[in-house]
Amino acid sequence: MAANPNARRFPEGFLWGAATAAHQIEGSPMADGAGPSIWTRFAHTPGMTVNGDTGDVACDHYNRWKDDVALMASLGLKAYRFSTSWSRILPDGTGRVNQKGLDFYSRLVDELLDKGIEPLLTLYHWDLPAALDDRGGWLNRDVADWFAEYGSVLYRALDGRVKKWVTLNEPWVVTDGGYLHGALAPGHRSKYETPIATHNLMRAHGAAVKAYREIGKHEIGLVVNIEPKYPNTQSPEDLAATKRAHAYMNEQYLDAALLGKYPPELKNEIFGDAWPEWADEDYALIKQKLDFIGINYYTRSVTQATDSYPLKAGAVRQKLGTYTETGWEVFPQGLTDLLVWAKDRYGNLPTYITENGAAFFDPAVAEEGRVRDPLRMGYLKKHLTAIRDAIDQGCDIRGYMVWSLLDNLEWSLGFSKRFGIVHVNYGTQERTPKDSARWYSKAIETHGASI
Numbered sequence: 001m002a003a004n005p006n007a008r009r010f011p012e013g014f015l016w017g018a019a020t021a022a023h024q025i026e027g028s029p030m031a032d033g034a035g036p037s038i039w040t041r042f043a044h045t046p047g048m049t050v051n052g053d054t055g056d057v058a059c060d061h062y063n064r065w066k067d068d069v070a071l072m073a074s075l076g077l078k079a080y081r082f083s084t085s086w087s088r089i090l091p092d093g094t095g096r097v098n099q100k101g102l103d104f105y106s107r108l109v110d111e112l113l114d115k116g117i118e119p120l121l122t123l124y125h126w127d128l129p130a131a132l133d134d135r136g137g138w139l140n141r142d143v144a145d146w147f148a149e150y151g152s153v154l155y156r157a158l159d160g161r162v163k164k165w166v167t168l169n170e171p172w173v174v175t176d177g178g179y180l181h182g183a184l185a186p187g188h189r190s191k192y193e194t195p196i197a198t199h200n201l202m203r204a205h206g207a208a209v210k211a212y213r214e215i216g217k218h219e220i221g222l223v224v225n226i227e228p229k230y231p232n233t234q235s236p237e238d239l240a241a242t243k244r245a246h247a248y249m250n251e252q253y254l255d256a257a258l259l260g261k262y263p264p265e266l267k268n269e270i271f272g273d274a275w276p277e278w279a280d281e282d283y284a285l286i287k288q289k290l291d292f293i294g295i296n297y298y299t300r301s302v303t304q305a306t307d308s309y310p311l312k313a314g315a316v317r318q319k320l321g322t323y324t325e326t327g328w329e330v331f332p333q334g335l336t337d338l339l340v341w342a343k344d345r346y347g348n349l350p351t352y353i354t355e356n357g358a359a360f361f362d363p364a365v366a367e368e369g370r371v372r373d374p375l376r377m378g379y380l381k382k383h384l385t386a387i388r389d390a391i392d393q394g395c396d397i398r399g400y401m402v403w404s405l406l407d408n409l410e411w412s413l414g415f416s417k418r419f420g421i422v423h424v425n426y427g428t429q430e431r432t433p434k435d436s437a438r439w440y441s442k443a444i445e446t447h448g449a450s451i
């Protein structure tokens with residue numbers, strides 16, 4: 001007997017979409033009165049990105065936004081997660097509003113709504129205005145007020161048309177990449193700055209949510225990246241290293257936002273004297289009621305004790321594992337495991353998978369206008385099945401945003417890694433839906449029954 005197609009359908013109203021970020025797709029970073037961001041500067045600093053790639057053109061979405069929305073509609077997307085560029089809206093980071101910058105996003109939102117696509121707006125996806133970095137950026141406690149001011153400009157302009165807001169994308173990456181290891185803008189390498197940046201990011205998140213409760217009438221949440229950690233052996237050293245790595249990457253930010261405290265490992269086992277004592281009113285600001293959380297999942301980490309600084313933990317490559325172009329193990333079970341973990345730890349908040357996807361080597365566009373990407377199709381299939389398993393275990397998963405709609409600028413890796421379900425020819429800017437896009441369209445059309 002044919003399998004019952006309804007047995008594995010996703011819940012009614014499940015939000016099927018795709019995600020991007022301003023700096024990775026827009027190009028024209030300084031157009032129409034915009035100010036530079038830390039990524040405009042970082043990418044133009046020799047040696048900071050592969051091939052010296054920058055966001056000067058990227059996918060030229062700033063000019064091609066209307067065709068890109070038509071492309072989303074042709075794929076049957078029900079939602080689109082994007083981010084706004086803070087320095088387009090406030091070129092100096094605070095104060096003067098650049099109306100042309102605001103108008104770009106207002107037109108984009110109207111076009112999405114006109115095509116029946118729900119916008120999910122991320123206020124901060126790593127592109128801090130350079131003017132604010134010059135004033136200390138995430139190391140300056142005033143950044144909480146700066147960020148709330150920026151959010152308020154957008155809330156007043158777009159709330160109602162935008163009904164799902166996100167404050168920060170992945171505070172862990174902002175601090176680990178931008179302040180501890182220096183691989184991402186603003187390229188600092190300081191164990192002492194890292195906790196300060198973390199805390200101010202979370203204070204800014206809280207201030208932006210508080211401001212939203214005064215102005216907005218819809219929903220706001222936080223997006224974190226979670227990478228489940230599995231001990232390489234049951235040795236005390238590996239178990240302790242796994243616990244540290246889990247606290248540092250997975251518990252730190254949601255604990256602050258939802259529980260009003262940081263995991264003790266941060267001070268006791270990782271940062272030590274570099275971990276300041278924070279005032280109670282800071283925790284009260286950070287811990288604001290959230291309407292949902294967004295989880296970005298890509299891979300897991302089998303973890304062992306190492307002498308790495310300051311975590312003293314590292315990943316063990318799996319001999320029998322399958323790996324993506326970015327060196328991430330394909331491990332869909334990790335998504336089910338982390339969703340059940342989050343449900344149990346934080347109380348089954350409405351949850352969106354706000355990013356999931358993979359970079360594989362994609363062949364060029366074939367003559368017949370196809371891009372065969374079976375590995376990406378397999379990745380998406382396995383991870384959507386993992387989500388359905390988590391739903392069957394009681395997790396309140398409300399939607400899935402594939403990363404990414406388009407091949408785009410992969411930060412320090414430049415254009416060398418392609419995550420898109422749509423191929424971009426960066427020379428001609430031609431878009432070509434890959435086989436995975438066609439597959440995803442069918443999954444949306446059948447509410448998951450075709451997966």
Ligand SMILES: OC[C@@H]1[C@@H](O)[C@H](O)[C@@H](O)c2[nH]c(CCc3ccccc3)c[n+]21
Nearest residue numbers: 021169170173225296298355403410419
């Ligand atoms: O690397 C693919 C995507 C980025 O293009 C997105 O902008 C970003 O939100 C995002 N986060 C992650 C997982 C966390 C991570 C980021 C960078 C490096 C290592 C892990 C993967 N991705």
